[in-house]
Amino acid sequence: DAEITQSPRHKITETGRQVTLACHQTWNHNNMFWYRQDLGHGLRLIHYSYGVHDTNKGEVSDGYSVSRSNTEDLPLTLESAASSQTSVYFCASSEGRYGTATETQYFGPGTRLLVL
Amino acid sequence: SQKIEQNSEALNIQEGKTATLTCNYTNYSPAYLQWYRQDPGRGPVFLLLIRENEKEKRKERLKVTFDTTLKQSLFHITASQPADSATYLCALHAGGTSYGKLTFGQGTILTVHP
Numbered sequence: 278d279a280e281i282t283q284s285p286r287h288k289i290t291e292t293g294r295q296v297t298l299a300c301h302q303t304w305n306h307n308n309m310f311w312y313r314q315d316l317g318h319g320l321r322l323i324h325y326s327y328g329v330h331d332t333n334k335g336e337v338s339d340g341y342s343v344s345r346s347n348t349e350d351l352p353l354t355l356e357s358a359a360s361s362q363t364s365v366y367f368c369a370s371s372e373g374r375y376g377t378a379t380e381t382q383y384f385g386p387g388t389r390l391l392v393l
Numbered sequence: 394s395q396k397i398e399q400n401s402e403a404l405n406i407q408e409g410k411t412a413t414l415t416c417n418y419t420n421y422s423p424a425y426l427q428w429y430r431q432d433p434g435r436g437p438v439f440l441l442l443i444r445e446n447e448k449e450k451r452k453e454r455l456k457v458t459f460d461t462t463l464k465q466s467l468f469h470i471t472a473s474q475p476a477d478s479a480t481y482l483c484a485l486h487a488g489g490t491s492y493g494k495l496t497f498g499q500g501t502i503l504t505v506h507p
Contacts, residue, residue: 308493319499320437320482327493335494367436371493380486380493381427384436 279304283368283385291393296355298388300368308371309351310382311335311343313364320367326351358392365389395420399483399498406473407506414468414501416483423485426459426466427495431480440481441468473505 281302290296302309311323322335324343332343340362342354355362366389369382400415416426425444429437443450443459443466450457456469470477480502484495 310494312497317499320497322494322496325494369436380425380495381439381442382437382495384438387434387436 281368281370281383281385283366283388285388286386287389287391289391289393290358292358292360294358296358296390298353298355298366298368298390300351300353300385301349302368302370302383302385303349304370304372304383305348306370306372306383307348309345310369310371311341311351311353312367312369313337313362314367314387315364323353323366324351355390360392363390363392395496397421397483397485397496397498399481399501401501402499403502403504405504405506408474410473412470412473412477412503412505414481414483414503416466416468416498418464418485421464421485421496422461425486426457427484427486428455428457428466428468429482429484429497431482431500437482470503475505475507478504 284299307328310325312320314320321337323337323341324335326332326345329345345351365387367387368385371382396419398417406412427442428440430440431437441450441452441457443457454471458467480500482500483498
């Protein structure tokens with residue numbers, strides 16, 4: 278069965294370190310998204326991609342970067358981790374045919390990141 | 394600025410009753426709206442999608458309404474069960490150049506008591 282996986286599931290790091298969170302989907306979806314989820318804020322979009330070599334900034338992109346070298350993967354990098362980036366991170370994908378039910382997003386299980 | 398509000402942070406109901414969750418939005422003209430369920434420690438899971446030209450959508454015990462005049466969606470779970478306990482998220486798609494992007498509400502935590 279197709280799925281979307283994230284690794285690691287839990288990560289503790291120190292302030293200033295570079296951290297990369299992996300996201301891998303086997304749906305063959307064009308669109309991929311990264312969100313962070315915090316109490317009181319819900320899910321907020323960090324970066325997204327509509328296809329290979331395409332990346333776009335979301336509403337909370339400062340301090341994060343992504344790259345899309347193939348259809349299956351969209352790794353999220355925290356360039357210099359800050360305590361404010363302690364959060365739960367979710368990756369999602371969608372088939373992306375505008376105006377149809379395939380705009381539904383399929384989410385990974387999440388990565389819980391603690392920055393000390 | 395654009396805003397999505399799910400009116401209750403938490404909703405407690407008795408088993409067998411109908412749960413009604415509310416999603417209000419301002420400064421949006423959404424092409425469609427979705428509802429997701431999220432269990433603790435897991436990612437959201439899609440439940441229902443309703444388009445701007447649809448008034449109501451049903452799926453088993455679930456019903457969603459969409460009133461673009463009131464800028465509101467209601468999500469109903471009939472004959473609720475303890476297994477329905479979860480956080481429910483509404484999400485809007487703004488359409489146009491926002492292709493594929495969703496904006497999420499903060500969620501409502503539903504607890505169904507036996």
